[in-house]
Amino acid sequence: MVSYSFFKNTFLFSILLLAACGNSAKSQKPEVNSQKKDNIVLIKENEPIKTGAENYEAYGSLLEGKKIGVVTNQTGIIPFTFRYTSTNEEGEDEPAYATDTISIVDFFLKGNENVAKIFAPEHGFRGTADAGELIKDGKDTKTGLPIISLYGNNKKPKPEQLEGIDIMVFDLQDVGARFYTYISSLHYVMEACAENNIPLIVLDRPNPNGGIVDGPILEKEHESFVGMHPIPVLHGMTIGEYARMINGEEWLKNNVRCQLTVIPCTNYKRDMDYDLPVKPSPNLPNSQSINLYPSLCFFEGTNVSVGRGTNKQFQIYGSPYLPRTDFSFMPMPNEGAKDPTYNGKTCYGENLTKVERINRLELKWLINAYNNTQDKSKFFNNFFTKLAGTKQLQLQIESGKTEQEIRKSWETGLDQFKQVREKYLIY
Known part of the structure; x- marks a missing residue:
């Protein structure tokens, strides 16, 4: 007979087996960097990358006694160690340990946090829906919690959907591309939280495309859910840094500002290779x-x-x-x-x-x-x-311009964006 018990410590889930969650620094050893931004030491020698979700000691106190809304999907996971009792060859019971991953929602519930609702972006809470497929509201079969879809006609949480929520937690894995819609969902969540006086915690995760900044800048007349802000195709930021930019550049409706807290990754530099532990969406398998x-x-x-x-x-x-x-x-x-x-x-x-x-x-x-x-x-x-x-990119290709000529036309916009971006970088 095997009995299990879930336990927290100061880091709630010790990262004994990094491979279990897919974090990888590709044999790059972080160098010591004592520089601080927002009073956070960014790099510790020989320490593995830890996502914002894993940095529970930095945000756990903010959740105490609060009714929590969680914006997440299958990418919002963290590693945990569980203890169980097994029987050895002599027939004696002894403690044993194993490492696995757990949903941020399940993590909160096991820690007796009061999760009120789940908000799911494109592809749904479990991340299996087609791109662009209508996602309906419903209930999570595992937890029984209500799920509010943030895709289709309801991209922005309505005031009635936010009733009873004291604080919102956002935990999604972005891939660093303008048309990947998780950053559009971030915009609308920030806007709804600002309008309804709900604090927002963004649990940061590394950008698997690192610090690459490239491509044409989006023009205002072509704004849509696959491109809401004047940024290049590759923005070279983590989703936490991007949230800071949305706030700082006053991109929210009526220039409202969200009461934002970004929980950073630790021991992370944006030039590190980072392999995602799960598919961020069904059609990005590796x-x-x-x-x-x-x-x-x-x-x-x-x-x-x-x-x-x-x-x-x-x-x-x-x-x-x-x-x-x-x-x-x-x-x-x-x-x-x-x-x-x-x-x-x-x-x-x-x-x-x-x-x-x-x-x-x-x-x-x-x-x-x-x-x-x-x-x-x-x-x-x-x-x-x-x-x-x-419209310029299509016209450039149709007119026979070379890739070098097209890339040259991006330079001024990219230089200007990089200057703005610098203000919001954490890593």
């Missing part, structure tokens, strides 16, 4: 897809598939209208793609699964596909400008 996503997502605004409906999403691209090559694939319905583009049709293109990690926004695949498609007039669709944040 580090390769996350790294290629900002570059390949432009294909979502064209007649080219990015591999939805395969097991190599955002690591391949192709269409029936590109020249036949040695590489082809056929999309079929799967998790996160119930009816993928070119369902059941053969697509020809390129396999990028073995491409080495890129450190900028790459346009060569997009330009190559455009130059080789059968009918250029049918290549782009209206969604492309929303993704690009400007």
Whole structure:
């Protein structure tokens, strides 16, 4: 018979087995850095990266006696150590320990925190819905807690949905791209909290695309849920830093400001490699897809598939209208793609699964596909400008400009953004 007991200590969950949660510094040893920002020592020698969620001692007291709303999904997890009693070969009971991961919601409940509601972004609380799929309100089958969808027609929590909540906790894993909608959900949550006088705690997590800042700056006339702010495609910030920018630049409606607390990661530098412990969404299955996503997502605004409906999403691209090559694939319905583009049709293109990690926004695949498609007039669709944040990129490609010429046109905007960004960096 094995009995289990969950326990907290000063760090609530000791990180005995880092591999269990996927944190990795790729054998890079953090150097000692005693510089402080906001009274936080950022780096300790030989210590593993710890997410904001793991830094419970920095925010636990803020939750005491409060009714909590939690914005999270399957990425909001933390490692924990549990103790159990096992029987040894001599038949004697003895304590044993093991390490696993747990949802931030389950973590709060096990710690007797008063969680009132869960708010779920695109893809839902369990992270299995298709991109753009309508997510309905409901109840979590495990905890019985009400789930409020923050996607579809209800992107911003309504006052009645916030009734009874004393404090909001936001814990989502971003990937550093403007059109990844978790930062849009962050905007609306901050705005709703500001308007309803609810403090917000953002539990920070590393940006798997590090400090890459690249791409065209979004123009105001092209704002949408896949691009709400005047930033480049790759912003090079953690989601906590981005929350500080939203507040500081007064991007919220009527220039309201959120009562914001960012709980930082510890022992983290943005140039460290960081492998996510779980898929941030159904069609980003691994580090390769996350790294290629900002570059390949432009294909979502064209007649080219990015591999939805395969097991190599955002690591391949192709269409029936590109020249036949040695590489082809056929999309079929799967998790996160119930009816993928070119369902059941053969697509020809390129396999990028073995491409080495890129450190900028790459346009060569997009330009190559455009130059080789059968009918250029049918290549782009209206969604492309929303993704690009400007009409200029499509016009530049159609006019035959080289990647170097296009990148040159971004330089002034990127330099200006980097100056603004500097004010909000933590790491």
